[in-house]
Amino acid sequence: MTTRGRSVVPSAAESHPPLRVALLGCGVVGTQVARLLTEQADDLASRVGARLELVGIAVRDAAAPRDAAIDRSLLTEDAEGLVARADVVVEVMGGTEPARALLLRAIEAGAAVVTANKALLAEDGPTLYKAADAAGVDIYFEAAVAGAIPIVRPVRESLAGDHVRRVLGIVNGTTNYVLDQMATTGMGLEEAVKEAQDLGYAEADPTADVEGYDAAAKAAILASLAFHTRVSLDDVAREGIMSVTAADVAWAAQTGHVIKLLAIAELRDGTSAGGSAGVSVRVHPALVPTSHPLANVRGSFNAVFVEAESAGELMFYGRGAGGAPTASAVLGDVVSAARHRVLGGKGPQESTYAELAILPASAAVTRYQVRLDVDDRPGVLAQVAHALAEHGVSIEAVRQPTAPGGADAEGGVAELLITTHAAPESALAATVAAVAGLDPVRTITSVLRVEGA
Numbered sequence: 001m002t003t004r005g006r007s008v009v010p011s012a013a014e015s016h017p018p019l020r021v022a023l024l025g026c027g028v029v030g031t032q033v034a035r036l037l038t039e040q041a042d043d044l045a046s047r048v049g050a051r052l053e054l055v056g057i058a059v060r061d062a063a064a065p066r067d068a069a070i071d072r073s074l075l076t077e078d079a080e081g082l083v084a085r086a087d088v089v090v091e092v093m094g095g096t097e098p099a100r101a102l103l104l105r106a107i108e109a110g111a112a113v114v115t116a117n118k119a120l121l122a123e124d125g126p127t128l129y130k131a132a133d134a135a136g137v138d139i140y141f142e143a144a145v146a147g148a149i150p151i152v153r154p155v156r157e158s159l160a161g162d163h164v165r166r167v168l169g170i171v172n173g174t175t176n177y178v179l180d181q182m183a184t185t186g187m188g189l190e191e192a193v194k195e196a197q198d199l200g201y202a203e204a205d206p207t208a209d210v211e212g213y214d215a216a217a218k219a220a221i222l223a224s225l226a227f228h229t230r231v232s233l234d235d236v237a238r239e240g241i242m243s244v245t246a247a248d249v250a251w252a253a254q255t256g257h258v259i260k261l262l263a264i265a266e267l268r269d270g271t272s273a274g275g276s277a278g279v280s281v282r283v284h285p286a287l288v289p290t291s292h293p294l295a296n297v298r299g300s301f302n303a304v305f306v307e308a309e310s311a312g313e314l315m316f317y318g319r320g321a322g323g324a325p326t327a328s329a330v331l332g333d334v335v336s337a338a339r340h341r342v343l344g345g346k347g348p349q350e351s352t353y354a355e356l357a358i359l360p361a362s363a364a365v366t367r368y369q370v371r372l373d374v375d376d377r378p379g380v381l382a383q384v385a386h387a388l389a390e391h392g393v394s395i396e397a398v399r400q401p402t403a404p405g406g407a408d409a410e411g412g413v414a415e416l417l418i419t420t421h422a423a424p425e426s427a428l429a430a431t432v433a434a435v436a437g438l439d440p441v442r443t444i445t446s447v448l449r450v451e452g453a
């Protein structure tokens with residue numbers, strides 16, 4: 001046998017009967033999974049020790065037009081029937097139902113399952129993990145977080161001997177593209193979202209991306225793995241990018257930052273400024289210093305920065321979306337699950353032993369940059385500074401620079417940019433309300449968190 005011109009000696013395990021693979025869904029990702037299973041059949045057989053036989057592809061409409069790479073004789077509208085005759089079930093249909101029911105049926109029938117469905121895992125992963133544990137089968141989901149980038153396996157397996165302290169990720173390609181375009185061209189948010197849609201990055205309905213739901217689902221999955229604690233979508237404090245303005249982006253550049261939508265999961269020991277012990281998981285736009293590796297993640301790329309006690313800082317970078325990149329992650333999982341079928345062994349189970357408290361959004365501790373328009377007269381700065389001090393929020397720097405957008409100094413209005421030291425979100429919220437109520441304060445233009453400093 002040859003593979004890509006090299007001769008391959010069949011291993012003893014290749015006498016193993018073929019493993020039957022069922023594919024649920026044949027969209028962007030499913031089409032590429034089917035193509036790779038076919039095109040790379042010989043390599044996969046050598047790596048697994050058994051041939052992977054695609055026995056069917058469940059679709060909604062078997063008569064609909066398909067990519068030429070799809071063998072139409074494999075298409076079926078009977079997903080349940082297909083699941084019943086597979087050793088490995090790959091779910092790339094998305095949505096909660098029937099994906100959940102089909103995966104449970106597969107697990108109960110003793111099949112290993114591979115899914116890219118972050119929405120389902122973030123909402124109800126534990127039901128699937130428990131079922132897989134009870135049935136003694138593998139459940140793999142590398143493609144569910146940051147597409148092609150190996151991040152689930154590193155956190156779940158490679159770092160299993162370490163203590164993860166913090167995960168900081170750009171895990172949504174659409175919003176990273178939008179923010180990057182705003183930074184490089186000066187365009188407004190709506191125009192950049194429209195461009196992302198035209199280029200096919202954003203969905204026709206980009207809500208899950210721009211409102212941060214997609215990133216929040218990934219944050220929940222990563223936090224669960226990193227901290228051995230169940231974290232669901234509802235536990236994630238979420239803010240999307242819709243309120244980020246061109247002026248925010250311009251100001252960020254002036255102060256040596258870029259704005260990124262970050263997914264943050266961090267362990268708090270409760271000893272620092274106003275903090276409580278537990279896990280804080282949140283998604284929001286943040287100012288990232290241009291010197292931080294995440295600041296250089298451009299376009300629709302993703303990256304995840306992990307800080308672990310012994311390993312130190314790690315960064316994972318690559319394509320977080322797209323048919324072929326995501327299918328690469330799916331295939332890696334299929335090979336892992338299939339190897340266990342051939343050689344024995346089992347992938348990791350859900351690990352929730354730590355049972356850490358999930359902290360409310362108000363307990364998050366971070367630095368802030370607050371921009372405000374004030375009356376340009378003596379004593380105003382002192383009044384503002386006093387309001388911050390009264391709420392225990394310490395000022396790191398105050399600037400009154402030339403505004404990129406052009407503050408109306410002639411009309412007696414000055415723009416102030418205040419950067420704080422780390423403070424709990426609750427203290428900052430109270431402070432902002434107090435500052436907004438001061439007589440000389442005209443408007444609080446923006447409040448942005450500063451991360452990665």
Ligand SMILES: NC(=O)c1ccc[n+]([C@@H]2O[C@H](COP(=O)([O-])OP(=O)(O)OC[C@H]3O[C@@H](n4cnc5c(N)ncnc54)[C@H](O)[C@@H]3O)[C@@H](O)[C@H]2O)c1
Binds near residue numbers: 097098323326
């Ligand atoms: N596209 C990406 O870049 C990407 C990246 C990472 C993860 N994912 C995840 O992968 C999954 C699939 O994403 P996609 O981009 O391929 O979506 P898609 O919409 O292109 O494909 C999903 C396909 O599943 C089919 N489908 C839905 N319900 C079905 C049912 N009941 N029976 C049969 N077929 C059904 C749809 O008709 C569609 O063709 C989602 O969970 C998504 O979150 C996608």
Ligand SMILES: N[C@@H](CCO)C(=O)O
Binds near residue numbers: 174175201214321
């Ligand atoms: N909509 C997602 C696709 C991958 O989950 C993104 O923009 O990153």
Ligand code: NA
Binds near residue numbers: 145148151
């Ligand atoms: Na991944």
